[in-house]
Amino acid sequence: MIDALRNSVAHVFVDHLDSPSLSDTDQHHLSRVLRLRDGESVTASDGRGGWRACEWADGQLRVVGDIVRVPAPTQRIGVAFAPVKGDRNDWSVQKLTEIGMDDIVLLAPTRHSVVRWSDADKQLRKLSVVAREAAMQSRRVWLPAVSGLVSLADALVMPGAAVADPSGTAWFASMGTEHSATLTAPTVVIVGPEGGFDIDEIPASVPRVSLGDTILRAETATLVAATLLASASRAKGAS
Template identity: 45%
Template sequence: MKPGGGDGPHVFVDDLECPELRDEDLHHLTRSLRLRPGDTFTASDGAGSWRICRMGSVPEGEVEPVGEVVFVEAAQPPLTIGFALIKGGRPELVVQKLTELGVDAIVPFTAEHSVVRWEADRATRHTERLRRVAREAAMQSRQVRLPEIGEPTDFATLATYPGAIRADITGNAPSLDHPTVLIGPEGGWSETERHQLGAIRINSSVLRSETAAITTAALLTALRDGVIKHC
């Protein structure tokens, strides 16, 4: 869901009653977007609430709340996309686009045929990076809820999520009856994974992992928003 207040700048703060800008957000608003004292922007707590604020003294980053706090109900059902770890900067691309589309939870995982695996401190570092990417994407797309970026897990754990299903070219049409969709690795699903979960088909072509994740998110959010109807 997007807040009101037009298409102006949007940031996240910890407390909407006494909003304080992070240093990087202050820099973005005043240096990149060139906001000046008296200019307005919207701020959200990342949990569904937002309000209009006014920029105060720029060097100190003072913020003055000028609008009432507005709460936006969460869209139902909550949507979760699990994606098997992939190489390079593609996980960042997946998280960025899924956040823009309004997915509620994004969870990287390791499948049996996964080539990429994050271990120990590397997993922590990558997860923090994905959370920063999600925050930036939520600001750009004016979301009022930050998606949950889960710690890397495995297929068996995600398979226990309510309504979990795999994306596979052999599956049926997507449905909100299955709000958790797992996207497989470059090497495809193992026979064990195929037997463990059913499948939905999101396209008649064999897609790259990141394309499959983004396409799945677009279809599910469009179904949830009533943009498209399930036949």
């Protein structure tokens, strides 16, 4: 990460980098919650790879640096997961964003789903806000795409999709070994509901990947999948 982003006191998203202006919510957060002082560093991003250094001045942003463009990832990575009860979806989206997922996909109800949203659009808008706030905290300049509700059938045909399954290939455990070169790396991991998927819900042709030897809660599996995907992506980029 670039030092100016890492070391800024705050990071915000704006509509236009040419003349960055804060939303009322962000202005309140910076002035009343963070209590920024004049001259403190703030970075502003358009969420599409562009950002620039600013400073806090009289309750607004003052531009102090040129616009910088960070290329889009050459290979997007993401997790598709079944919604769970309570506020654990917020937690999952927050952590997926912090870890660096490009795509966060909420699955439509499957056979063993406990959660069945009657207000999916409202829930997705809320989760998009959660992702934006997490991207601010983690200094991202590309906002993740939060989408749903996507049917399992559509998720299974996403490029690079694999299903998290205890009986699956331990691809992630083989990262960096000679064996990993013979395996196709997943770029999207699909995590089922607490009750899992039935055998007949997943075609035999769909790759299955193991997330470890223990039984995980659904939201834990989501987090583990994201962490392993991000690690694999970094390892590939470094090779």
